Amino acid sequence: MESFHFLWVSLTQAVSLLLRLDPPLISIIDVSLRVAFTALLIGSAIAIPIAVLLTSKNFPGRQFLRMLINVGMGLPSVIAGVVVLLLLTARGPFGAFNLLWTPTAMVISQTVLITPLITGVMISSLLGVDQRVKDAAVSLGANRAQRALVILREAHYGMLTALMAGFGRAIAEVGSVIMVGGNIAWADGISHTRTLTTAMILEVRRGNFEQALALGIILLTLVLVVNWIAIWLQRRAGR
């Protein structure tokens, strides 16, 4: 059991960091959540209409688009990172906006990564809606918009899963945010673009493995809490 001592060390470090409300840690959690939630908001705003369109209308290129989304679901984050870096670099097409090394740059790369994932999961949950429900809606005189709403409501569990998967990927993401955000903390340790994952990278680089794992434990706890809140909200709405 001696060799599993590290788990205990990391756990106690995680708890003491949280209990002390360690200001650098709080700011890192804050940045992680803000960036991931913003990416989720933008990503789902793009994903929902695309998913509805791709499952309700037949048009040329639909299969191709679906294929693109499937590829995008597994997009390696370093690819997104390099592309966003080249877009935002001073001499790049969007260099004038001065977005490199900001949380906004991180939001952009995370959005690129999670939008296909959200769209893909939404498509499969919308396709899973029983044909009889759609037929019933139409036979009861639903117009196209009302029919889409019925389907959305029927697929709400899968839709929520899509959002949670998107949030999960966003907050667990490290490859692209470290490239375009720069893992910056101000001199007092307060995070500018440092997230829980990039802080873990730094601690590993410094050889502080237990500290890195402590941050990992906090990250998992955070994801757990967010999932719990989402399910609770869904239960409440479903009652």
Add this chain to the structure above:
Amino acid sequence: MIDRSKLTVMLVVVFCTALMFGVTAIGGAASGPLGNLVLATTTSTYDSGLLHILNPVFTDLFGVRVKVISVGTGAALELGRRGDVDLVLVHARTAEDRFMEEGYGINRRDVMFNDFIIVGPADDPAMIYGMLNVTDALQQIAMHEVLFLSRGDRSGTHIRERFLWAEAGIEPIGRWYQESGRGMGDTLVQASLMGAHTLVDRGTWLAMRERLDLVVLVEGPLRGGDVRLANPYGILAINPAIHPHVNYIMAMAYIGFITSPLGQELIAGFKRNGEQLFFPAGLQRGPNFAQFIPEECRGDDDRD
């Protein structure tokens, strides 16, 4: 099935939360009237904690906060070349000089130095312990084909390592020579786990050694070793004639600060486990400011 109004309420709650976070995230990029200063530097200066000592003092003096991007020397200079940072603090003199010659850098100053050392497993399979000539030691490593872990990332340490192999007349090829492709800390940890040798700057070594299963086998000039293991750090501003958007004024303020008696004192006073990691080199009585001097204007002054 849930009713529509409840679904709407749920979505609105989720979206409002996200929006609240989102708006503040975008607003989080605020900066002062003189903007932020973006400094690209090597992992050795950042991970060791030196900049945590220097930057708050700079911010107090000038009211400008410093964004530090810690990467390898090669990547730091590349960010400078693209105009994505305002100044760079690196340790590869040949690469710095080339950067100055290309016109991307301006007002280079020496800042500080320490040295490189070769570390490896305590049982010293290549029998290099205590060797005073680093190229002899490398030849021994190659001859015995003992594991050597290279950074492989165009960092200052990697550039120096390749230079030393060339000096030793060896093209390191074979299963014993491996690249980690990662930063200094990562590479040390990996070398420790593999029982490999690696070249490391003394600052990172001192900051991390108690977590490593490695020992110093070949010393640098700070402990009487080979002068080819000297590790000088230089700072330079990005040329505003090429990249007009850079924060040149504050970059020069930073260079002034770090090479001032105050900055140099902070560097000299920075210790980890009671040992000094960097030795100031920014203050000199002589006229040699250790800048890049074009070939035609160069006298026989002492460039290192």
